[in-house]
Amino acid sequence: MRSDQLYALLLRIYPASFREEYEREMRADFRRRCREEKGTAGYAFLWLSILADTLLTAGREHLDMLIHDIRYSLRNLRQTPTFTAAVLITVALGIGATTAIYSLVYTVLIRPLPFTDTDRLVRVTETNLGRNIPAFAASVLNFLSWQERSQSFEAVAAIRSGSANLTGDGDPQRALTTAVSGQFWALTGLRPVMGRTFTPEEDKPGNDGVAMLSEGLWQERYGADPAILGRTILLNSQPRVVVGIAPKDVGYTSAVDVWIPLAPILKEESRANHVINVIGKLKPGVTVAAADAELNLVAERLEQEYPQTNAGWRVRLTPVGEWIVDHDSRLSLYVLLGSAGMLLIAACANIAGLLVTRATARAHEFGIRLALGAGSRRLIRQLMTESVLLAVIGGMFGVLIAVQAVAWLGGSVTSQLPRTTNLSVDWPVFAFAFGLTVVVGLLFGIAPAWSARRADVMTTLRSAGRGTTGGSGTLLRLGLIGGQVAVAAILVSGALLLIQSLSRLQKVDLGFGPDHVLTAGIVLPSTKYPTHEKAAAFFDALLAEVGALPGVVSAGLTSGVPMGGNNTSMSVVPIEKSAFGDGDGIKAAFETGAAIQAFWRMATSEYFRTMQVPLRAGRLFDPLDSRLQIVLSEQLARRLWPDGTDPLEREVKLGNGEVLTVVGIVGDVRLHDLRTEPMPTMYFPPFYLSALTLTVRTSGNPQDLAGPLREAVKRADPAQPLFNIRTMDHIVEANAERSRLQTTLLTAFACLALTLGAVGIAGVVAYTVERRALDLAVRLALGATPAQAMRNAASGALKASFMGLVVGLVAALALGQYFSNLLFNVRASDPATLALVALTLGLIALLASWLPARRASRIDPAVTMRQ
Amino acid sequence: MPSRSSPFNPESLLPLPSAAFHILIALADGDRHGYAIMRDVAAGTGGRLKLNPGTLYTTIRRLLEQGLVVELDERPDPEEDDERRRYYRLTEMGRQVARAEAVRLQHALAFARQAGLAPKRT
Numbered sequence: 007m008r009s010d011q012l013y014a015l016l017l018r019i020y021p022a023s024f025r026e027e028y029e030r031e032m033r034a035d036f037r038r039r040c041r042e043e044k045g046t047a048g049y050a051f052l053w054l055s056i057l058a059d060t061l062l063t064a065g066r067e068h069l070d071m072l073i074h075d076i077r078y079s080l081r082n083l084r085q086t087p088t089f090t091a092a093v094l095i096t097v098a099l100g101i102g103a104t105t106a107i108y109s110l111v112y113t114v115l116i117r118p119l120p121f122t123d124t125d126r127l128v129r130v131t132e133t134n135l136g137r138n139i140p141a142f143a144a145s146v147l148n149f150l151s152w153q154e155r156s157q158s159f160e161a162v163a164a165i166r167s168g169s170a171n172l173t174g175d176g177d178p179q180r181a182l183t184t185a186v187s188g189q190f191w192a193l194t195g196l197r198p199v200m201g202r203t204f205t206p207e208e209d210k211p212g213n214d215g216v217a218m219l220s221e222g223l224w225q226e227r228y229g230a231d232p233a234i235l236g237r238t239i240l241l242n243s244q245p246r247v248v249v250g251i252a253p254k255d256v257g258y259t260s261a262v263d264v265w266i267p268l269a270p271i272l273k274e275e276s277r278a279n280h281v282i283n284v285i286g287k288l289k290p291g292v293t294v295a296a297a298d299a300e301l302n303l304v305a306e307r308l309e310q311e312y313p314q315t316n317a318g319w320r321v322r323l324t325p326v327g328e329w330i331v332d333h334d335s336r337l338s339l340y341v342l343l344g345s346a347g348m349l350l351i352a353a354c355a356n357i358a359g360l361l362v363t364r365a366t367a368r369a370h371e372f373g374i375r376l377a378l379g380a381g382s383r384r385l386i387r388q389l390m391t392e393s394v395l396l397a398v399i400g401g402m403f404g405v406l407i408a409v410q411a412v413a414w415l416g417g418s419v420t421s422q423l424p425r426t427t428n429l430s431v432d433w434p435v436f437a438f439a440f441g442l443t444v445v446v447g448l449l450f451g452i453a454p455a456w457s458a459r460r461a462d463v464m465t466t467l468r469s470a471g472r473g474t475t476g477g478s479g480t481l482l483r484l485g486l487i488g489g490q491v492a493v494a495a496i497l498v499s500g501a502l503l504l505i506q507s508l509s510r511l512q513k514v515d516l517g518f519g520p521d522h523v524l525t526a527g528i529v530l531p532s533t534k535y536p537t538h539e540k541a542a543a544f545f546d547a548l549l550a551e552v553g554a555l556p557g558v559v560s561a562g563l564t565s566g567v568p569m570g571g572n573n574t575s576m577s578v579v580p581i582e583k584s585a586f587g588d589g590d591g592i593k594a595a596f597e598t599g600a601a602i603q604a605f606w607r608m609a610t611s612e613y614f615r616t617m618q619v620p621l622r623a624g625r626l627f628d629p630l631d632s633r634l635q636i637v638l639s640e641q642l643a644r645r646l647w648p649d650g651t652d653p654l655e656r657e658v659k660l661g662n663g664e665v666l667t668v669v670g671i672v673g674d675v676r677l678h679d680l681r682t683e684p685m686p687t688m689y690f691p692p693f694y695l696s697a698l699t700l701t702v703r704t705s706g707n708p709q710d711l712a713g714p715l716r717e718a719v720k721r722a723d724p725a726q727p728l729f730n731i732r733t734m735d736h737i738v739e740a741n742a743e744r745s746r747l748q749t750t751l752l753t754a755f756a757c758l759a760l761t762l763g764a765v766g767i768a769g770v771v772a773y774t775v776e777r778r779a780l781d782l783a784v785r786l787a788l789g790a791t792p793a794q795a796m797r798n799a800a801s802g803a804l805k806a807s808f809m810g811l812v813v814g815l816v817a818a819l820a821l822g823q824y825f826s827n828l829l830f831n832v833r834a835s836d837p838a839t840l841a842l843v844a845l846t847l848g849l850i851a852l853l854a855s856w857l858p859a860r861r862a863s864r865i866d867p868a869v870t871m872r873q
Numbered sequence: 874m875p876s877r878s879s880p881f882n883p884e885s886l887l888p889l890p891s892a893a894f895h896i897l898i899a900l901a902d903g904d905r906h907g908y909a910i911m912r913d914v915a916a917g918t919g920g921r922l923k924l925n926p927g928t929l930y931t932t933i934r935r936l937l938e939q940g941l942v943v944e945l946d947e948r949p950d951p952e953e954d955d956e957r958r959r960y961y962r963l964t965e966m967g968r969q970v971a972r973a974e975a976v977r978l979q980h981a982l983a984f985a986r987q988a989g990l991a992p993k994r995t
Binding site for chain 1: 906907908911923925926927928929930931933934935958959
């Protein structure tokens with residue numbers, strides 16, 4: 007009968023225990039009802055009402071059972087508060103850590119970028135492999151040529167970042183500016199919060215007296231006043247009308263205060279002047295590779311047309327997503343998420359161990375319940391409810407921990423990872439935490455349910471009476487111990503490698519002395535200081551004021567301090583190896599290795615003394631010397647004259663055609679960051695005096711000098727803001743911040759995993775001693791020494807730990823190759839580190855098993871055997 | 874569930890769900906199996922209340938748990954039996970609860986009459 011079979015199928019939605027009890031009756035009743043119904047309509051109505059009734063009552067039945075199980079579990083958990091607290095704390099830490107790190111991953115990697123058609127947006131960089139420049143900013147003229155000639159793009163846009171003095175209303179302020187070409191807003195799909203974006207007309211010189219404020223500046227400086235639209239602000243003394251408010255999240259950066267049109271003055275631009283970021287939107291259907299190939303053809307033609315400036319320059323296309331979140335940030339996040347996940351797995355294993363012990367201890371209770379007619383499936387359901395309940399309660403605490411942790415991370419991570427300015431725990435993160443909690447509950451519930459699956463009345467009651475059970479629980483626990491030790495070994499090796507990297511990073515030879523140095527930026531508006539003489543007069547007056555301040559040892563000027571960003575490079579070649587005025591000559595010089603792409607800085611002589619960059623040969627700049635002077639870093643000198651020729655008083659030719667005389671050689675300096683080796687560097691006297699950084703060496707705490715320094719600037723020019731006042735120590739420290747954060751987190755995870763592992767080992771040994779008390783007593787009575795009894799009790803846990811350790815070390819070795827980018831001056835397979843991990847974990851395993859095993863030696867055979 | 878230590882108070886289980894009340898009534902004048910309960914309830918209410926198997930057996934499960942009915946080991950009516958069936962009997966506790974529910978409904982009806990919501994007793 008088909009409808010009977012259908013009904014039997016429908017009955018499967020009831021809980022198994024209910025079905026076992028009533029299925030036969032219900033099916034019999036259903037058959038009778040079917041026989042009574044006449045006609046298709048009546049039959050259909052019967053089915054309909056039975057369907058509704060079944061769904062409703064089955065739901066209630068499940069709910070009843072759940073409520074019953076939850077009540078029962080809560081009662082049980084209240085009776086064992088230590089166990090409950092231990093589990094809740096472990097779950098909370100595991101879920102908290104994973105959720106906090108996931109919220110970082112979500113914010114940085116998963117949260118969609120604020121653009122439309124993100125998959126069609128690419129960043130275009132210039133590249134010159136002959137000069138060892140993999141990716142570089144583009145020149146405005148090249149950008150315009152691409153825009154004109156390329157067929158692959160729907161639109162291209164240029165972005166040029168800078169800074170300007172914002173004056174006219176309130177205190178003068180240093181504002182971060184971004185100049186964008188006409189297509190930027192349409193291309194990205196970014197919409198203004200209020201007002202409008204720029205018109206194509208406004209992207210022309212002379213028409214560009216407009217600006218958009220960032221939402222952040224609008225709120226901070228103008229109190230989010232909507233009347234700001236139409237008002238005029240002064241940017242570097244140039245009036246601009248505010249036409250719109252730009253959104254805070256523009257995807258690629260958060261460091262913008264004011265947006266202005268690019269409006270390039272073409273006759274002032276050079277193809278050699280690489281200053282803009284270019285993004286393009288591919289036409290639908292055009293692949294990145296195809297566009298890359300097409301644009302490179304354009305670049306090749308440009309090289310033929312402008313050999314002087316474009317020799318060797320090609321282009322490279324990168325999807326915007328990869329540009330915004332670079333490879334190392336991704337790697338760093340994956341490593342953190344992986345570590346948190348491993349900690350969570352260790353936490354689950356730990357709890358599973360506790361639950362198995364508890365299940366064993368409760369064998370008597372289960373036996374009685376089985377005897378009273380509960381099926382083993384009913385018992386498993388009860389156990390699963392209990393573990394999910396524990397997971398959910400612990401998970402709630404975990405989310406609280408995550409919210410706290412994210413608030414803490416928000417304060418320290420924003421400068422280290424892109425897209426983290428508005429880090430918060432969003433609903434997708436909550437959904438993740440909830441899903442994770444349930445999975446975790448089921449995961450650690452499986453172990454005790456597994457040991458209960460074969461429960462039957464006789465064996466359970468019989469063995470429970472004697473206080474021992476079969477070996478399957480013990481084996482499971484040993485397996486869990488091995489897993490925890492393996493995870494701890496992986497995390498501890500990771501943490502140790504990062505700790506070594508960080509400590510080596512902090513001990514690295516910088517090439518300068520960052521202590522007792524204060525730095526501050528000054529940008530002179532060209533409207534007020536149109537000539538070199540006027541600017542020089544200001545800086546001379548300022549240096550005289552600063553030099554006279556008490557506590558100042560020396561004060562110098564530079565175009566950029568080390569590790570402060572803003573690294574630009576230029577080609578340089580000894581004059582004897584260059585062909586004059588010929589692009590091919592430069593190209594040939596690069597090909598033979600005679601020309602070097604060197605980073606450059608402008609610096610006064612006092613700058614070197616202030617930063618303690620040692621003079622190795624010759625002298626520093628001499629204002630009385632009328633020649634164009636240059637100072638080279640040791641490395642650059644060595645590479646320009648590999649034959650050991652004395653570079654002093656020799657001439658070099660730069661990429662811009664200038665010829666300068668080498669007057670001195672200074673020590674190498676780490677310009678980029680702590681990780682990057684010193685690069686060939688050249689120094690010019692500050693003949694271009696608009697944007698400079700003041701560096702001051704102090705005898706006392708450099709921070710104390712910030713106020714007097716501001717006053718000194720005010721005395722030289724009251725309208726001139728001083729910005730970015732930082733100590734050099736701070737700049738260097740900030741450079742290690744990401745490594746430090748990573749190390750701190752991973753070390754915390756490793757310590758937790760170690761603690762969990764130790765507790766797990768101690769637990770399993772204590773349990774073994776208790777379970778085998780009788781056996782041990784017999785051995786002691788037969789002449790075994792207490793030491794032998796201890797070994798006997800601890801051997802299982804120690805063997806499991808040893809196997810876990812081996813597995814963990816192998817896994818650490820295998821994983822290490824993937825995160826070698828995060829390490830500094832230490833290899834992932836560093837034998838000393840791995841040995842230290844083995845030693846640490848081995849000692850902890852010994853200690854954790856020795857403490858409870860001592861009880862085995864104290865067993866009094868007479869007392870135990872009588873019991 | 875009533876605890877064994879304190880004296881049982883039938884009021885504590887009121888109001889009874891309609892299905893539970895009708896099942897208790899059907900069992901009041903003799904032991905029945907599930908299908909007979911269903912049939913009697915339909916007959917007793919003039920066909921207005923037809924219990925489906927789901928409602929019937931989940932309610933019976935709850936009544937068993939509450940101790941208001943018990944399942945019988947022997948079958949009182951073997952010749953009427955076409956299949957092996959389970960029989961249920963009203964307990965003393967069940968009788969008290971059903972009575973208390975009837976009184977409760979009576980009071981409610983009286984109140985409704987006062988308000989003119991139900992016809993006066995003739």
